[in-house]
Amino acid sequence: MDFAGLPTPDAAVLAGAVLVALALDRLFGEPPVRLHPVVAMGHFLGAVGRWVSRAAGAPARPMVEFWGGALGWCAGAVLVVALAFAAGWAMQDLQPLWQALLLGALLKPMLSWRMLRDEVRAVEAALAESLAAGRQRVGWLVSRDVTSLSETQVREAAVSTLAENLNDSVVAPLFWFAVAGLPGAALYRFANTADAMWGYRGERGGRDWTWAGKWAARVDDALSWLPARLTALLIALPAMGRGWSAVAANAGLTPSPNGGWPMGALAVGLGIRLAKPDVYELNGQGRAPLATDTARALRRCGQVVAVLALLAGGVLALSLGGQP
Numbered sequence: 001m002d003f004a005g006l007p008t009p010d011a012a013v014l015a016g017a018v019l020v021a022l023a024l025d026r027l028f029g030e031p032p033v034r035l036h037p038v039v040a041m042g043h044f045l046g047a048v049g050r051w052v053s054r055a056a057g058a059p060a061r062p063m064v065e066f067w068g069g070a071l072g073w074c075a076g077a078v079l080v081v082a083l084a085f086a087a088g089w090a091m092q093d094l095q096p097l098w099q100a101l102l103l104g105a106l107l108k109p110m111l112s113w114r115m116l117r118d119e120v121r122a123v124e125a126a127l128a129e130s131l132a133a134g135r136q137r138v139g140w141l142v143s144r145d146v147t148s149l150s151e152t153q154v155r156e157a158a159v160s161t162l163a164e165n166l167n168d169s170v171v172a173p174l175f176w177f178a179v180a181g182l183p184g185a186a187l188y189r190f191a192n193t194a195d196a197m198w199g200y201r202g203e204r205g206g207r208d209w210t211w212a213g214k215w216a217a218r219v220d221d222a223l224s225w226l227p228a229r230l231t232a233l234l235i236a237l238p239a240m241g242r243g244w245s246a247v248a249a250n251a252g253l254t255p256s257p258n259g260g261w262p263m264g265a266l267a268v269g270l271g272i273r274l275a276k277p278d279v280y281e282l283n284g285q286g287r288a289p290l291a292t293d294t295a296r297a298l299r300r301c302g303q304v305v306a307v308l309a310l311l312a313g314g315v316l317a318l319s320l321g322g323q324p
Contacts (some may be wrong), residue, residue, distance in 0.1 A: 012319035013099045018312040020104020029114045034143040037109050041193045048072040049198055053212035056203045073194055080190045084183040110173045113305050116165050123158040124294045152288045159297045160274045163266040164259045166191050166301045172227035188223050195220035220274035221257055228258035232265035235306040244270045250282045270296055270318050
């Protein structure tokens with residue numbers, strides 16, 4: 001297949017790259033900070049964000065802030081996609097095995113299952129020490145105020161983050177990689193990072209993002225729409241889809257059009273309640289999550305990652321088997 005004049009890898013190379021990326025993630029976790037492309041995206045967004053947003057308390061200029069945020073986002077997106085295309089161009093004459101290995105190495109930073117899993121485990125381990133330690137640790141994962149959270153609320157926050165980020169950090173990057181190769185995965189990771197840094201309704205870090213972050217938030221919503229529902233379906237697979245109507249009903253209870261799908265699927269699937277004070281309550285008839293439920297949630301999400309690896313392995317086997 002030819003995309004805008006650039007030869008794109010065949011299905012075997014793409015599937016092999018997914019397996020390489022998942023293997024690298026399992027074995028080594030994240031690359032060093034100084035080499036991590038998502039960290040570089042964050043530096044870019046931080047610098048541009050200081051220009052497009054306004055200081056808290058300053059007079060609002062809605063259209064200036066909105067279009068400044070949109071143009072800043074687009075400039076970063078073009079740069080990220082161009083670099084990803086350049087990497088693909090540089091690999092086009094390599095043997096398929098080398099393409100898969102190098103493409104997988106470049107794909108790895110766009111996804112992050114091991115770090116997500118370890119951070120959620122760390123919250124549960126901290127809770128076993130003390131509530132204060134649990135609050136401090138979950139504060140690494142969420143942007144909400146954690147100082148008054150109960151033990152149950154700390155655990156709910158960690159498990160909710162696990163479900164939502166299973167989509168953001170694993171399923172969605174691989175979905176867009178399957179659709180558009182490395183440029184697709186890189187664009188999604190940039191959009192998701194921009195939403196995490198800019199997509200706030202109000203003040204954060206001394207800046208007001210009400211208008212400057214609106215474009216970033218909406219693009220992330222659009223790019224995450226289908227992957228979030230696919231993530232929910234994959235979480236629900238062990239129950240063969242039973243309770244899907246409850247998952248769909250709970251998905252509409254969150255402010256995000258996407259986050260409620262994987263969170264609702266995990267809550268319904270495990271029979272637990274997941275709530276954010278004064279914001280949402282998913283599977284309200286469920287029981288409060290226990291320490292054992294964190295382990296169950298990690299196993300269920302780990303099964304999703306395993307299914308993705310099996311799908312990639314199946315595509316690779318079929319592609320190789322069909323070659324003369």
